[in-house]
Amino acid sequence: MRWLLPFVVAVFVAAFEVSVPDKQLMAIRGHPAVLGCKFTPDPDISNLVVTWQRQEDSKVVHSFYYQMDQLDRQSPEYNSRTMLFKSELSKGNASLQLTAISQKDKGGYMCIVSNAQGTGRASVELTYGALYSEPRLSIHVNSSKVTVKFETEGFPKPDVSWHGEQGENLIHHLELFEQTEDGLYIIKSSYEAQKPTVNVTFTLKNQFLNQNLERPVILTYDKDVATNQVTVALIVISLMCIMFFICIILLMFRRFKKQRFVPGMNHHSGL
Numbered sequence: 001m002r003w004l005l006p007f008v009v010a011v012f013v014a015a016f017e018v019s020v021p022d023k024q025l026m027a028i029r030g031h032p033a034v035l036g037c038k039f040t041p042d043p044d045i046s047n048l049v050v051t052w053q054r055q056e057d058s059k060v061v062h063s064f065y066y067q068m069d070q071l072d073r074q075s076p077e078y079n080s081r082t083m084l085f086k087s088e089l090s091k092g093n094a095s096l097q098l099t100a101i102s103q104k105d106k107g108g109y110m111c112i113v114s115n116a117q118g119t120g121r122a123s124v125e126l127t128y129g130a131l132y133s134e135p136r137l138s139i140h141v142n143s144s145k146v147t148v149k150f151e152t153e154g155f156p157k158p159d160v161s162w163h164g165e166q167g168e169n170l171i172h173h174l175e176l177f178e179q180t181e182d183g184l185y186i187i188k189s190s191y192e193a194q195k196p197t198v199n200v201t202f203t204l205k206n207q208f209l210n211q212n213l214e215r216p217v218i219l220t221y222d223k224d225v226a227t228n229q230v231t232v233a234l235i236v237i238s239l240m241c242i243m244f245f246i247c248i249i250l251l252m253f254r255r256f257k258k259q260r261f262v263p264g265m266n267h268h269s270g271l
């Protein structure tokens with residue numbers, strides 16, 4: 001009988017388990033994330049202690065014992081952002097919901113659970129991404145070129161491309177600024193087109209978040225613009241013609257005056 005005891009103890013200890021369904025979890029800025037964690041259940045939760053802790057600095061994200069949340073043990077940056085699913089605890093589910101995700105939440109989380117059956121831990125790695133905002137379009141036109149530009153913010157670095165009418169890749173400018181305080185990249189991308197028509201598509205892919213933005217830009221120049229130019233040209237030409245005729249008339253008039261004056265002089269000198 002004595003040889004059986006360690007064996008029973010070993011089986012008993014090994015029976016308690018804490019595990020996470022996803023070791024890696026993608027959290028989206030501003031959205032809630034559920035960090036999954038399950039353990040060998042015990043219907044009696046009076047002995048249950050659940051602690052969620054950051055791996056980097058051991059800060060307490062959420063604490064639960066005596067059958068209630070222990071919010072004064074929580075690190076202030078997680079105030080009113082965390083929640084355990086209370087009805088799930090007796091079923092062995094210690095998943096944590098974290099709301100209003102920001103760049104600071106990126107990193108490792110430990111789920112530490114103990115109950116009458118044992119104690120254990122498992123960790124989750126939270127990766128961070130931010131959906132790119134609706135790209136803002138601006139168009140700059142000068143006498144020969146049209147510059148089409150889009151601006152947007154997100155995280156991480158996206159793939160940006162511009163395509164022409166046949167789907168061909170176009171050469172473009174790309175500026176990328178890091179906005180440190182809220183962890184977003186500012187993207188400014190522009191394409192310089194030749195007049196008269198612009199038919200291009202701006203494409204931005206944030207592969208981490210499966211985000212794919214396609215924004216076509218079609219610019220055409222109205223015939224009126226051309227007609228106006230012709231009208232202006234016609235007016236200028238007409239004015240030039242009129243001035244030319246006035247000059248000719250003035251010249252002829254001076255000549256005519258001279259001719260009339262000269263015979264008169266001759267007549268007088270003849271006297």
Ligand SMILES: *[C@@H]1O[C@H](CO)[C@@H](O)[C@H](O)[C@H]1NC(C)=O
Binds near residue numbers: 021037088094
């Ligand atoms: C735990 O509960 C949450 C909330 O109801 C649920 O989303 C999650 O899938 C559950 N996890 C497991 C492992 O049952």
Ligand SMILES: *[C@@H]1O[C@H](CO)[C@@H](O)[C@H](O)[C@H]1NC(C)=O
Binds near residue numbers: 166199
């Ligand atoms: C722009 O290009 C697309 C093909 O990429 C074509 O279907 C569409 O008709 C074009 N629009 C104009 C106004 O040329």
